[in-house]
Amino acid sequence: MYSxxxxxxxxxxxxxxxxxxxxxxxTTIMYxxxxxxxxxxxxxxxxxxxxxxxxxxxxxxxxxxNGQPIPDxxxxxxxxxxxxxxxxxxxxxxxxxxxxxxxxKARNVETSLYINHEFYGSxxxxxxxxxxxxxxxQESIENYTINFSITKLFRNDDAVNxxxxxxxxxxxxxxxxxxxxxxxxxxxEYDPDFFGTVDNEDQYFDPDNRLYYVVAxxxxxxxxxxxxxxxxxxxxxxxxAEDLTYNLEY
Amino acid sequence: xxxxxxxxxTNTEYFRLYYVFPNGIGNNVLAKANNGVAGIGLxxxxxxxxxxxxxxxxxxxxxxxxxxxxxxNIKNTYINNFYFGALYxxxxxNRVDLTTKLTVGAxxxxxxxxxxxxxKQQGPAFTPGFDVDFKITGHLRIFAGLDYCLALxxxxxxxxxKSFFGTLHQLNITTGIKF
Numbered sequence: 001m002y003s004x005x006x007x008x009x010x011x012x013x014x015x016x017x018x019x020x021x022x023x024x025x026x027t028t029i030m031y032x033x034x035x036x037x038x039x040x041x042x043x044x045x046x047x048x049x050x051x052x053x054x055x056x057x058x059x060x061x062x063x064x065x066n067g068q069p070i071p072d073x074x075x076x077x078x079x080x081x082x083x084x085x086x087x088x089x090x091x092x093x094x095x096x097x098x099x100x101x102x103x104x105k106a107r108n109v110e111t112s113l114y115i116n117h118e119f120y121g122s123x124x125x126x127x128x129x130x131x132x133x134x135x136x137x138q139e140s141i142e143n144y145t146i147n148f149s150i151t152k153l154f155r156n157d158d159a160v161n162x163x164x165x166x167x168x169x170x171x172x173x174x175x176x177x178x179x180x181x182x183x184x185x186x187x188x189e190y191d192p193d194f195f196g197t198v199d200n201e202d203q204y205f206d207p208d209n210r211l212y213y214v215v216a217x218x219x220x221x222x223x224x225x226x227x228x229x230x231x232x233x234x235x236x237x238x239x240x241a242e243d244l245t246y247n248l249e250y
Numbered sequence: 251x252x253x254x255x256x257x258x259x260t261n262t263e264y265f266r267l268y269y270v271f272p273n274g275i276g277n278n279v280l281a282k283a284n285n286g287v288a289g290i291g292l293x294x295x296x297x298x299x300x301x302x303x304x305x306x307x308x309x310x311x312x313x314x315x316x317x318x319x320x321x322x323n324i325k326n327t328y329i330n331n332f333y334f335g336a337l338y339x340x341x342x343x344n345r346v347d348l349t350t351k352l353t354v355g356a357x358x359x360x361x362x363x364x365x366x367x368x369x370k371q372q373g374p375a376f377t378p379g380f381d382v383d384f385k386i387t388g389h390l391r392i393f394a395g396l397d398y399c400l401a402l403x404x405x406x407x408x409x410x411x412k413s414f415f416g417t418l419h420q421l422n423i424t425t426g427i428k429f
Contacts, residue, residue, distance in 0.1 A: 052361060052369025055407035055415055076323070086366070091319035102411065103322035104361070104368050144408045 047084050054105035056141060058089055060148030062097045062115060064128075065182060065216060069097025070153060073116050074124055077101050079109040087119060111136040115151055117185065128153040129184045129216070136190045146190075154182045154216035161243040164223065166209040169249045177225040179237075182216030217241050223248060263303065263339070263349075263383075263391070266293045268426025272311035272329065276419040283317035284327050291424065293335075303337040307353070311422070315361075320414075325363035329420075331355040331375050331399070345385040349393070353377045357401040359418075371403035371415070381424060389429040397422045 062073045070093060077089030089101030114122075116130035124130060133148065140146070166174060178187060215221060218241060224234040227250065237246050270289030274280030293307025313327040321327065335353025342348050357375035361368035381395025398421055405416035 047366060050367065050369040052359065053371045053404045053406055055405065055411060057408055057411065087323050088368075089318075090323040100319050102320055102407075144406065 048079060048081050048086050048088075048109060049107040050088075051105040051107060055102050055144065056089075056105055057145040058099075058101045058103075058113065058148065059145070060099060061150050062093050062099065063150055063152055065152050065154050065158075065219075067150075067152075069093070069095070070125075070128060071095045071097060072125065073097070073099075073128065073153070074114075074122060075099040075101065076114040076117070076119065076122070077103060078112045078114055078119065079106040080112075081106075081109045087114075105138075110134075111138070113148065113190075116153060127155055127157075129156060129159070129182065129214075131183075131186045131188060133188050133190050140191060152182065156184070156214075158217055159184065159214050160217050160239065160241065162213045162215045162221070162237075162239065163243075163245045164211040164213070165245065165247045166211070167247050167249045168209075172227040172229055172250070174225050174250055175228050177211065177223065179213055179215065179221055179223050180234075181219050181221040181239075183221070184214035215239055225250065262295070262298050263337075263389070263428045264295050266291075266305075266307070266393075266426060266428040268292070268393070268424045270309060270311050271423040271425075272313060273421050273423070274313070274419065275421045277414065278418045279321055279415050280313060280327070280418050280420060282414075283315060283319075283321035284313035285316050286422075287312040287314055289329070289422070291426075293333075301339040303339070304335070305337060306332075306334050308332050309355075311420075322361065322368065324361045324368050326361065328360040328362065329401075330358040330360070331377075331401075333375070333377065335377070342382070347383050347385075347391075348380060349383065349395070350380045351378070353379075357403060359401075359403050371405060373401060373403035373416075375399055375401040379424075383428060391428045392426070393428055394423070394425040397424060 058077055062070045064070055073093040075091050075093065076087045079086050079088050088106060089103040091099040091101050093099045113133040113136065116124045116128055117132050118124055118130065131151070131153070136146065162179070180188065217239065219239050221237045221239050222234050223237055224232065226232050233250070235248060268291050270291055272286035272289045274284055274286065289309060289311030291307060291309035293305045295303045295305045297304045309331045311329040313329070315321045315324050315327060333353040333355030335351055337349050337351040340348045340350070355375040355377065357373055359371040377397050377399040379395055379397030381393045383391040383393035385391050399419070401418040403416060403418065405412055407415060
């Protein structure tokens with residue numbers, strides 16, 4: 001089994017408090033036991049709720065930018081309910097770059113797919129880029145299955161640095177921005193239509209108005225962004241073989 | 251008449267306590283993504299007529315998940331089976347009996363990692379099997395046997411994996427005592 005991100009172990013807390021109670025006056029003991037039981041019940045309710053009889057299937061293929069399969073790339077399914085999180089699905093790509101993860105359904109969680117993406121206990125391939133597919137809604141899982149089809153990674157020695165200067169030419173500010181293409185540790189929405197949905201984690205606050213990315217050489221990158229009036233925009237940025245600075249006027 | 255009573259007592263077994271070597275077979279998640287660790291079982295005779303016994307019992311087995319791709323990133327799989335069954339004892343030679351059996355059970359698959367639980371699957375299980383016992387003294391016997399268990403836990407998944415999770419086959423070795 002591969003490492004979990006977080007799990008709550010209220011039993012050890014319970015035991016340690018009970019042991020310490022042996023040396024306390026009775027009123028303190030009662031107070032601590034009550035507190036302890038309350039904590040235990042609270043934490044036990046914070047775990048992720050799984051439905052063991054329902055099995056979801058995530059599958060796909062990882063290739064390099066030329067379409068050649070990449071073997072032994074780590075792929076994981078991450079679920080988070082706001083209180084606890086878990087790596088519930090795990091696989092490494094086979095010789096054809098294919099991966100398959102079958103795991104029990106988690107209720108009321110946000111689901112992400114990690115591809116060669118670091119997490120606690122992960123074992124990523126440092127020669128290739130990593131990425132995360134976010135916003136996988138349970139409603140979009142048809143026939144209990146998602147086929148992510150082909151995901152492309154690029155070699156880290158085939159990369160350049162991209163600096164984006166945000167240049168304001170209007171009174172509106174950017175509240176979300178993402179480069180789409182071959183980008184190191186990029187976050188991609190599973191459903192592109194959800195890009196316009198902005199939550200607190202997406203709020204963009206950069207005092208220097210500069211963003212830095214590592215991206216693959218020689219590609220046509222798309223930078224997508226949302227302004228504070230919730231309008232979605234994109235610009236195409238041609239990336240060559242050298243480091244690049246791009247002024248994004250908005 | 252006295253001889254009949256002695257014969258009845260010799261044929262009757264009341265309680266069985268046994269160790270299970272769990273083993274998944276076939277093309278299903280137990281066989282392809284788990285390794286059997288250990289198990290324990292016990293059963294009690296409710297009623298007997300000569301060599302035929304009706305019993306209830308409980309069996310618990312632990313598996314370790316060996317393939318996270320197929321079984322989820324989870325540490326252990328646990329099997330619980332509450333069963334009712336019929337057993338028939340056949341004398342082989344002096345002190346040695348063969349017992350054939352068929353049980354029907356309420357089967358539950360749980361998956362857990364340390365403190366975390368991953369839900370359960372439930373369904374019926376059908377277990378034909380046999381054991382050979384050896385009389386040590388009085389009613390005390392030791393036995394070893396083989397059980398085939400077909401379990402059909404409820405499963406909701408894509409059709410190509412329904413059987414993989416919903417039709418489980420086990421071939422378990424058992425050994426223990428009965429009296």
